[in-house]
Amino acid sequence: xxxxxxxxxxxxxxxxxxxxxxxxxxxxxxxxxxxxxxxxxxxxxxxxxxxxxxxxxxxxxxxxxxxxxxxxxxxxxxxxxxxxxxxxxxxxxxxxxxxxxxxxxxxxxxxxxxxxxxxxxxxxxxxxxxxxxxxxxxxxxxxxxxxxxxxxxxxxxxxxxxxxxxxxxxxxxxxxxxxxxxxxxxxxxxxxxxxxxxxxxxxxxxxxxxxxxxxxxxxxxxxxxxxxxxxxxxxxxxxxxxxxxxxxxxxxxxx
Amino acid sequence: xxxxxxxxxxxxxxxxxxxxxxxxxxxxxxxxxxxxxxxxxxxxxxxxxxxxxxxxxxxxxxxxxxxxxxxxxxxxxxxxxxxxxxxxxxxxxxxxxxxxxxxxxxxxxxxxxxxxxxxxxxxxxxxxxxxxxxxxxxxxxxxxxxxxxxxxxxxxxxxxxxxxxxxxxxxxxxxxxxxxxxxxxxxxxxxxxxxxxxxxxxxxxxxxxxxxxxxxxxxxxxxxxxxxxxxxxxxxxxxxxxxxxxxxxxxxxxxxxxxxxxxxxxxxxxxxxxxxxxxxxxxxxxx
Numbered sequence: 308x309x310x311x312x313x314x315x316x317x318x319x320x321x322x323x324x325x326x327x328x329x330x331x332x333x334x335x336x337x338x339x340x341x342x343x344x345x346x347x348x349x350x351x352x353x354x355x356x357x358x359x360x361x362x363x364x365x366x367x368x369x370x371x372x373x374x375x376x377x378x379x380x381x382x383x384x385x386x387x388x389x390x391x392x393x394x395x396x397x398x399x400x401x402x403x404x405x406x407x408x409x410x411x412x413x414x415x416x417x418x419x420x421x422x423x424x425x426x427x428x429x430x431x432x433x434x435x436x437x438x439x440x441x442x443x444x445x446x447x448x449x450x451x452x453x454x455x456x457x458x459x460x461x462x463x464x465x466x467x468x469x470x471x472x473x474x475x476x477x478x479x480x481x482x483x484x485x486x487x488x489x490x491x492x493x494x495x496x497x498x499x500x501x502x503x504x505x506x507x508x509x510x511x512x513x514x515x516x517x518x519x520x521x522x523x524x525x526x527x528x529x530x531x532x533x534x535x536x537x538x539x540x541x542x543x544x545x546x547x548x549x550x551x552x553x554x555x556x557x558x559x560x561x562x
Numbered sequence: 563x564x565x566x567x568x569x570x571x572x573x574x575x576x577x578x579x580x581x582x583x584x585x586x587x588x589x590x591x592x593x594x595x596x597x598x599x600x601x602x603x604x605x606x607x608x609x610x611x612x613x614x615x616x617x618x619x620x621x622x623x624x625x626x627x628x629x630x631x632x633x634x635x636x637x638x639x640x641x642x643x644x645x646x647x648x649x650x651x652x653x654x655x656x657x658x659x660x661x662x663x664x665x666x667x668x669x670x671x672x673x674x675x676x677x678x679x680x681x682x683x684x685x686x687x688x689x690x691x692x693x694x695x696x697x698x699x700x701x702x703x704x705x706x707x708x709x710x711x712x713x714x715x716x717x718x719x720x721x722x723x724x725x726x727x728x729x730x731x732x733x734x735x736x737x738x739x740x741x742x743x744x745x746x747x748x749x750x751x752x753x754x755x756x757x758x759x760x761x762x763x764x765x766x767x768x769x770x771x772x773x774x775x776x777x778x779x780x781x782x783x784x785x786x787x788x789x790x791x792x793x794x795x796x797x798x799x800x801x802x803x804x805x806x807x808x809x810x811x812x813x814x815x816x817x818x819x820x821x822x823x824x825x826x827x828x829x830x831x832x833x834x835x836x837x838x839x840x841x842x843x844x845x846x847x848x849x
Contacts, residue, residue, distance in 0.1 A: 317637055321633075327675060331675025381569040385569045408773035409775055412584065414797055419587050499662075502664070508798070523780060537671060541664060541671075
């Protein structure tokens with residue numbers, strides 16, 4: 308009995324630790340003189356700079372998602388089917404972004420992408436590549452988990468022994484099997500791309516307005532509206548993670 | 563199926579161009595000058611301000627990851643014990659967001675809550691607790707430590723949860739039936755099984771804290787001397803620093819993080835072999 312209530316106390320304390328800053332942020336974002344109002348949110352939603360930042364972030368995120376799907380899905384799928392040992396190598400490679408964090412990557416990029424034909428530092432061109440690299444561990448893990456879950460190899464062998472052409476087996480067996488994993492990975496990539504700050508600031512010099520850059524600049528000039536923007540950013544991140552959890556839970560049930 | 567190798571080509575080019583070349587390039591730039599190969603820049607990083615930043619970054623990472631580890635382990639343990647799936651899903655979703663995707667908004671949240679004019683700071687002032695007078699400052703070593711734990715504890719939870727969830731209830735029952743105390747069960751059964759996961763989680767928390775940039779940049783700027791801030795300022799042109807010296811700092815950071823990742827991966831390998839621990843083994847350990 309004592310242990311049970313202790314468990315509860317620990318979880319409540321943890322909940323408070325997480326919620327107090329979020330509560331502080333919410334109340335602050337509603338501040339308007341001495342009373343509370345939604346002015347900061349309506350002001351934010353009408354700010355053309357916000358529209359621009361949102362558009363930029365969405366475009367970069369979509370490009371990053373497409374890039375990640377094209378770059379990462381085929382090799383990990385093929386390795387899983389034919390050379391399981393290579394999957395382990397790919398998993399090892401997926402740890403590269405932990406060794407090359409934003410600041411280090413930024414320093415490398417501004418040095419080695421500053422000469423033609425790749426004079427990309429100062430432009431947003433590097434962002435999709437950088438975000439894809441940072442999202443790589445999340446994306447690969449999502450796809451690998453999916454492959455393990457559905458036992459893709461058995462399906463592959465079955466479709467081959469039934470005489471399906473490689474193209475047909477890809478379209479009718481592998482694509483539908485992989486889809487939830489790809490979707491889940493894409494959501495996580497989206498979450499990273501919508502909120503990334505370090506690389507964006509360092510490789511573009513803050514000249515390219517994304518949601519994160521907007522948030523940082525806005526908070527300095529107008530803290531109340533900046534907090535409203537922080538709430539929106541948190542909401543996007545939590546929503547994305549939530550959707551990804553639901554996809555995973557649904558997959559588990561289906562199998 | 564020879565053509566299958568073609569699928570690896572774009573991936574390999576991507577890794578080489580966007581990870582390996584910048585990393586190798588920074589290494590070369592840190593040791594080569596027009597006058598020849600030199601270790602001069604590395605020697606400089608171990609003097610004065612740079613040595614200080616290395617020590618500060620390490621201390622901040624060490625303290626905040628130790629605290630997060632202790633608290634995070636207790637929370638994870640309690641979470642597994644609740645057996646309430648709804649709470650478990652809720653905490654995992656929240657933790658995953660806080661740990662991976664919330665750096666900047668979380669820093670802003672702390673400024674609006676515990677900053678000089680933050681909500682909690684003001685509330686406490688109304689009941690005559692003057693945090694600032696007590697020496698509280700968000701833009702300090704201690705302030706950063708508090709904020710770091712707010713994303714390291716969630717990270718600790720998501721990393722430890724699978725390992726804790728794999729502990730079987732029967733093991734505890736078996737141990738207790740055999741007359742082992744809870745302490746014995748913890749020390750002789752749970753401890754050894756969990757050790758690789760705990761060590762692996764700790765090094766990953768350390769690496770995460772060591773390489774944090776956005777939180778430190780937004781909250782403290784230049785007022786706490788950290789490696790990532792020095793490098794960031796250098797890229798932004800706020801301080802004039804020799805590029806080769808910056809590269810040497812970056813390479814040193816990569817060595818620290820690389821070591822951490824290597825320890826993590828070897829612990830993971832150890833863990834998979836330990837998780838297959840048999841119930842018979844548990845019985846022998848408990849008695």
